[in-house]
Amino acid sequence: RELVIPHNITIMTSRIPSYDQDIAECKKFLQEFETGSGSSRSFKYGTQMHEIVNHEREVLEIDIDDIHEFGSPELADNVMRNTRRYISLFAEACDDLSKALVVTNPSASPTPLDVYIQHRISLLNSNLPEGTEPIDPREKYPAALLRRYEVIFRPPMTQKPQSIRQVDAKDIGSLVSVEGIVTRATAVKPLVSVATYSCDACGSEIYQQVAGPNFMPMFTCQSEICQQNKRRGRLTLQTRGSRFVRFQEIKIQEMARHVPTGHIPRTMTIHVYGANTRVALPGDEVTIAGIFLPVPYTGYRAIRAGLLSDTYLEAQYIWKKKKTHAESTLTEDVRAEIEEMSGEAEIYDQLSSSIAPEIYGLEDVKKALLLLLVGGTDRHLTDGMRIRGDINVCLMGDPGVAKSQLLKKVADLAPRGVYTTGRGSSGVGLTAAVNRDPITKEIVLEGGALVLADMGVCCIDEFDKMEEGDRTAIHEVMEQQTISIAKAGITTTLNARAAILAAANPAYGRYNLKKSPTHNINLPAALLSRFDLMFLLLDRADMDADLRLARHITYVHAHNDFPVDGREPMEKEFLRNYIAYAKTFQPYINQQLTDHITGVYAKIREDQEENVDDTHVTPRTLLAILRLSTALAKLRFSHEVLQEDFEEALRLMHASKASVLDARDTQRKRKDPIKEIYEIIKDMKNRHKTADLRMSDIERVITTKGYGMQPLEKCLAEYEELNVWMRTGDGQRLKFI
Numbered sequence: 001r002e003l004v005i006p007h008n009i010t011i012m013t014s015r016i017p018s019y020d021q022d023i024a025e026c027k028k029f030l031q032e033f034e035t036g037s038g039s040s041r042s043f044k045y046g047t048q049m050h051e052i053v054n055h056e057r058e059v060l061e062i063d064i065d066d067i068h069e070f071g072s073p074e075l076a077d078n079v080m081r082n083t084r085r086y087i088s089l090f091a092e093a094c095d096d097l098s099k100a101l102v103v104t105n106p107s108a109s110p111t112p113l114d115v116y117i118q119h120r121i122s123l124l125n126s127n128l129p130e131g132t133e134p135i136d137p138r139e140k141y142p143a144a145l146l147r148r149y150e151v152i153f154r155p156p157m158t159q160k161p162q163s164i165r166q167v168d169a170k171d172i173g174s175l176v177s178v179e180g181i182v183t184r185a186t187a188v189k190p191l192v193s194v195a196t197y198s199c200d201a202c203g204s205e206i207y208q209q210v211a212g213p214n215f216m217p218m219f220t221c222q223s224e225i226c227q228q229n230k231r232r233g234r235l236t237l238q239t240r241g242s243r244f245v246r247f248q249e250i251k252i253q254e255m256a257r258h259v260p261t262g263h264i265p266r267t268m269t270i271h272v273y274g275a276n277t278r279v280a281l282p283g284d285e286v287t288i289a290g291i292f293l294p295v296p297y298t299g300y301r302a303i304r305a306g307l308l309s310d311t312y313l314e315a316q317y318i319w320k321k322k323k324t325h326a327e328s329t330l331t332e333d334v335r336a337e338i339e340e341m342s343g344e345a346e347i348y349d350q351l352s353s354s355i356a357p358e359i360y361g362l363e364d365v366k367k368a369l370l371l372l373l374v375g376g377t378d379r380h381l382t383d384g385m386r387i388r389g390d391i392n393v394c395l396m397g398d399p400g401v402a403k404s405q406l407l408k409k410v411a412d413l414a415p416r417g418v419y420t421t422g423r424g425s426s427g428v429g430l431t432a433a434v435n436r437d438p439i440t441k442e443i444v445l446e447g448g449a450l451v452l453a454d455m456g457v458c459c460i461d462e463f464d465k466m467e468e469g470d471r472t473a474i475h476e477v478m479e480q481q482t483i484s485i486a487k488a489g490i491t492t493t494l495n496a497r498a499a500i501l502a503a504a505n506p507a508y509g510r511y512n513l514k515k516s517p518t519h520n521i522n523l524p525a526a527l528l529s530r531f532d533l534m535f536l537l538l539d540r541a542d543m544d545a546d547l548r549l550a551r552h553i554t555y556v557h558a559h560n561d562f563p564v565d566g567r568e569p570m571e572k573e574f575l576r577n578y579i580a581y582a583k584t585f586q587p588y589i590n591q592q593l594t595d596h597i598t599g600v601y602a603k604i605r606e607d608q609e610e611n612v613d614d615t616h617v618t619p620r621t622l623l624a625i626l627r628l629s630t631a632l633a634k635l636r637f638s639h640e641v642l643q644e645d646f647e648e649a650l651r652l653m654h655a656s657k658a659s660v661l662d663a664r665d666t667q668r669k670r671k672d673p674i675k676e677i678y679e680i681i682k683d684m685k686n687r688h689k690t691a692d693l694r695m696s697d698i699e700r701v702i703t704t705k706g707y708g709m710q711p712l713e714k715c716l717a718e719y720e721e722l723n724v725w726m727r728t729g730d731g732q733r734l735k736f737i
Contacts (some may be wrong), residue, residue: 022086025075026093033070049094052149053101055108059275060094063154064175079153083175083291083316087151094151095143111148116240117141120205142207145194145243150274152316155289163258164266171292175316178268179287180252184446186437188248188277196241201233202226205241212295213247213271248277250315252286269312276315283418283452285321290314322415322576330577337574338581342637351578351635354570356409359402360552364655368393368533369410371652372457372499374582374634376627388481390499391627392530394463396520397537398510403503407459410501413576416456418498420449422466430466431473431496434488443488450477453498463502464522478530502531511538532624533656587633589626589641597625597646625649677707677715681734691736695727698734 030045044066051057067076079086110118125134153175161179195208197218204223208215221233250272254265270288272279280286290313330338341347352367368391376389395403411417420430430448437444450458450473460466466474473483483494506512507522528534570578589597601622628649633641681698685691702712716734719725725736 019089022075022078022089023093023096025072026086026090027097029067029070029072029075030090030093030097033066049098050101050104052094053098053103054105055110055148056105058149060090060149060151061154062090062151064156065154068156076156080156080175082173083153084173084293084314087153090151091147092143094149095147112240113145113243114148117146120241142194142209144209145196145207150245152276153289154317159289161287164252164254164268165258167268167292172294172311174292175289176292176313177287177289178252178313179285180254180268182250182280182282182284182286183253183267184251185280185282186249188246190244191247191273192242193245194243196238197221197235198238198241199223199226199233199235201231202229204233205238206235245273246277248272250280252288255285269310270315271312272315272318276318279318280320281452282447283416287319287321288313288315289317289319291316322417330581334577335581338578339637341578342635348632348635350570351575354575355413356402356406357569358556359405359409360549362402362406362537364652365395365406365535365537368535368652368656369406369501370635371628371631372501373410373414373579374631375499376630377586377634386481387623388479388497389627389630390481390497391532391624391631392478392500392502394502394504394528394531394534395537396504396534397506398539399505401537401539403537404461407461407501407503410457411459413572413579414457415576415580416453416498417459418449418453418456419459419461422460422462422464430460431477431483432485432494434485434490443490445485445490445492445494447494450496450498450500451483451494454495455497456499458496458498458500460500460502463504464507475527475530478527500531511536529618529620532620532627533652535656582634582637585634585637585639587630587639587641589629593641593643593646596643597622600646600650601625621653625653628652673707673711674715674718676705677702677712678719680705681715685736692728693734695732695734 030049031043033043033045034041035044036042045060045062048057048060052060064076064079067073067079121134121140124140155175155177159177161177164178164180167176167178191213192210192215195210195215195217197206197208198204199206199221201221202223202225204221204225206218206221206223208218217237218235221231221235223233226233248271250270251267252270253267256265259265270290280288292311292313294309294311296309344350348367348370349363352363352370355366355369372391372393375391378389379387381387395406397403408419411419422430430450432445432447432451434443435446436442449460452458477483477496477498478500481495481497483496485492485494504523506520508520511520604617604621625646626649629641629645632645632648633639636645680702681693684693684698684701699709699712703709716725716727720727723737725734727733728735
């Protein structure tokens, strides 16, 4: 009969893949693909297979772009559509090709499973009759048990990552790329891939390959010996003879920019195996390429769910958007460019101005933020004591001075940057909380913003509105950089080696110039003293400054870009690389500079005793100056702190203090200095309970309060005409009438 094909059905003209053809293509690709030309020519995957045979490599990483370049676009498309099948095909091809490879590294240490198999094979060979060929392990044991590597595919460069809600049923079994934020990552646990059983009746070994996270163990022996003897031997799981792989489950959440209006972010479960485990941590922004697969319900849930099933992504490749400084590797070209830029005279100003260039002014604040990103040098003493090198900065002041924008910029620049508010981060708070793991049902600790920002920067907005229970923990974090926990039977210490950048609003809306910073900022003095730099950002009326600021803002809105004043800001990636390279230096302080620093510190303490105000100088101030000096030396790529670094650190320290005291000076200037001096002298009369005062005492007190001799002379003359007091003893004493 003639076959009639309806017009609306299309027939695929591409060949149906067969096992033999696919294996042959995989072998040809692994053997013949080469990179470079001439003397630099190399066989990329042949080198990888040699390293696998020598136990120097655990991953056979295949780039799909290489398959396209090799001239097999059809094979590449098949890999993209049916990835799980081609993982097994490439593994079989690698196993076959590895038989011909010679081990060139005899010193490679075998795994316990290798020792177990060698012992079993030698035992079987010793029981064989003479003249019999020895047993080949590849014929005796399943390939999955002998395999000491895993096959992963890197997606093509042209494949753009999708959002979680764009992945649907058409992608089942395919290699897809999704991007999101890691919200939780379980502990890494061993997952059995091949279970080995031994029979207590016949002594045979039975192997069970496990494909998923759940399996039903075997209990009765199915070997030929037990069947011939009509016995049902009992099987015992041999842990040393089984193969386990590292397994971790990750939850990622949709990026905020991908969530449609009125919706909530979606999540996706990621199963991670082998070398990909421990790559992504909570808080990381990642792009994950993997196989989108269904996982059917089991047990009672299957009866209720019917035909529904959950889905997950089996990770093949994980790419982090921002790498930590320890993970970042700079190429020779980038390093040469960075070293060339470091020799420029104004590199310090250019680096600081590249932080949030769209925000007008705040030069000293941006320099402080640059030093915060670079950080000082950690000191580890011989007795185990550790002195922190991270720099803590506090920005306090009126609303609308771009504090929150600066915090977000720093969180974006830092390799591990966490932005949160004083009310906590995702319900856990700033420190840590005890929760129950939904998978293992165990009680586990989940870190808050400070733990997530370990070895990074934690930006805390609305610092004054922090939870009362977190206040004591913040004290410990900012100096010892640890969090001590004693909850639900769990007593431990978590690392929180993070630099803290905080922004606090005044307690009364706008900054009250009549009150001290301690009264304006609703934080205890013990907490504020832990900040190395504390800037006060006030929104004061100034015609010239307001005009410049207004021109800057209108230019940004008109051109959708920031104005360039002389220097072009650096690219964000170059700034990250520069900071990463600077952090590799560990500057020291020589003896000559040490003597100078100690003398300056003693003089500052002496001046502070004479001129008492709300900004106390403590030994922490000296440590802050040392941290800032070492950070400045790092920016110069120097191993030694110079005097110019110390002087710039001292200038920044004075700038941060002056910004706090400047408001008080402004308020003082608005008052009549004549009346102020009169009130001071009147207060001295009441305090000493005498109407006759020495002029030397009056001059000393007036000078301490910040007034000069000219306003004092005017005050004395004015109130002397009013018969309030009179000068006696040739002007050496002042007597109230």
